[in-house]
Amino acid sequence: MELEKKFKDWFKNKDQRIMELHLKKDRKRLKKELHDSEADRDELKNSLLGTEELIEEADSRGSEEKISSLKADQRQMEYRLKKTDEIIAKTKVLLDDLNQEYCHELSGGHTLKTVAEALQKKFSPELKADYGRGREMIRKFLEDDYRLNKANSRELFLLLEDAGILTYRVEIPEDLKDKPLAYAMPEDGRVLADRYGKWEIRL
Incomplete structure (x- = not known):
């Protein structure tokens, strides 16, 4: 539960941060936020693959207690991956909005x-x-x-x-x-x- 609360706080703070960067029109830092979130996503995907392998190994040994613990970890990582994907999608939309605005400014009104x-x-x-x-x-x-x-x-x-x-x-x-x-x-x-x-x- 403590880890779940920490992640929810992280997600809330991350969401607030990208919104603030969008309001400040800080394209550079918003792009970095996107890069960091994508790195987090890749790390989570790798962790999920590793957990799946551990589940298969525990299953072959008939270790029910270990399987139960690993599946709990798996569900938590899947939830984190889902929320991280949401942050990535939202950051891309906000960054695209700033990119369009900057293009409009540079090109004299063009998209x-x-x-x-x-x-x-x-x-x-x-x-x-x-x-x-x-x-x-x-x-x-x-x-x-x-x-x-x-x-x-x-x-x-x-x-x-x-x-x-x-x-x-x-x-x-x-x-x-x-x-x-x-x-x-x-x-x-x-x-x-x-x-x-x-x-x-x-x-």
Whole structure:
């Protein structure tokens, strides 16, 4: 019961904290809260897997008392996982709200979706270019299309990355994956990570 009360207090404080950060428009700290909650969730999932293995082991030995204790722990962890998932979902909604507001401010009234649509119209859903060149092209478009200075184009670019709209992906061909020094400098002076990289633009 004491552990249950501590968790309920933790959940209440966590919920209050993310609401306060949203009111303060503190995107950076709200993002950290999301990261921490996701780490808590992963830890809980691993603990649950370990508990399930212990239950199977106790069951094979016919230890009813041990099974009962482990199942009580399992129920508690499942409850904590459920509440942690609720916090994660709520934090994502609050963070998305702040991201949309910041995008509106930077772009002169546009949403993340309309900026993403403009990028797709310009470059298609995939921009095949190395990391630096692709980044430069996207920022130049943002500067020209939304009349941004370099500082604000950088902020908007980072925001689009944070929101998962811009992602740089490297797809090394299968015949090169097992070769030594797969990322070494090829004959044209570019690393393979750049040669086979691309920017993905998602709505």
